[in-house]
């Protein structure tokens with residue numbers, strides 16, 4: 001039954017996306033006026049979605065409809081992270097995902113190390129006053145009291161379709177991290193690397209990047225500096241068993257943004273050559289797990305932690321679903337596991353990757369039975 005709830009829940013987000021707007025601070029942007037014929041079309045579309053969902057529910061076997069709960073028990077050792085992108089709306093969707101992240105953290109029988117906050121951190125005009133309601137108070141201090149490693153997305157550069165604040169909006173986020181070292185908000189630079197649990201004995205190295213290549217975002221010099229930084233970091237010797245890249249922009253996406261030719265050309269060859277096992281991104285407002293011909297990496301998109309959802313435009317390279325949520329990653333010495341968790345607490349998809357590079361699906365589209373490790 002909860003599976004049907006998921007579909008209806010998604011329909012609600014469709015309503016939000018249609019009739020709502022992004023919150024800018026505490027004030028919501030005025031929705032675009034609609035004419036009656038378009039309203040009828042939307043109603044029809046919603047009705048069709050519900051009918052379609054109901055038909056799916058009727059067609060599927062009862063056993064397949066049981067929602068999968070995310071795993072909360074993992075072997076001793078290793079590290080745990082959450083990853084979310086495109087969250088900074090300040091609206092009910094962001095609150096729902098934030099609440100679910102807190103609930104999952106509470107149930108997880110292990111401490112979490114951190115959150116990857118993957119850009120589009122604040123939609124609309126950013127003022128210093130927004131950090132409290134839309135970050136500090138949004139994410140439970142009780143259950144999510146660990147660093148949020150943040151990177152910048154297109155909306156964080158205040159372009160014309162956002163706040164028109166320009167790079168000052170990104171600088172405000174860098175300044176907030178610098179001026180508030182006790183805050184969970186960590187953004188030491190536009191691009192940076194971290195070793196976990198620490199540099200002395202690392203299990204994992206994460207390189208955080210800024211893929212904002214458009215006019216008005218990274219300057220030509222910054223683009224060159226970042227490329228040199230990436231090449232140096234990726235070539236550096238490390239005792240870490242795993243190396244990942246986290247960035248707002250995916251290289252590959254089944255959603256409306258499609259594949260990013262510029263980043264594929266700039267970073268793609270480095271990913272394979274230097275065994276970056278996982279590339280985690282947001283930007284497309286949905287959840288995806290892709291494996292791409294010619295690449296040995298696993299590609300995760302987790303860009304639905306607060307914004308209106310984007311549809312899936314193509315398929316064939318893995319899991320892709322238009323739904324709000326976040327991912328949980330457990331990394332051990334021999335393998336890591338990724339779970340896709342919705343804003344209603346269901347696990348839709350999960351996979352495991354070994355050190356040897358083998359990838360196994362553990363939960364397939366919310367319908368597969370959990371397999372034994």
Ligand SMILES: [Fe+2]
Pocket residue numbers: 086120153154155248282283284
């Ligand atoms: Fe984005």
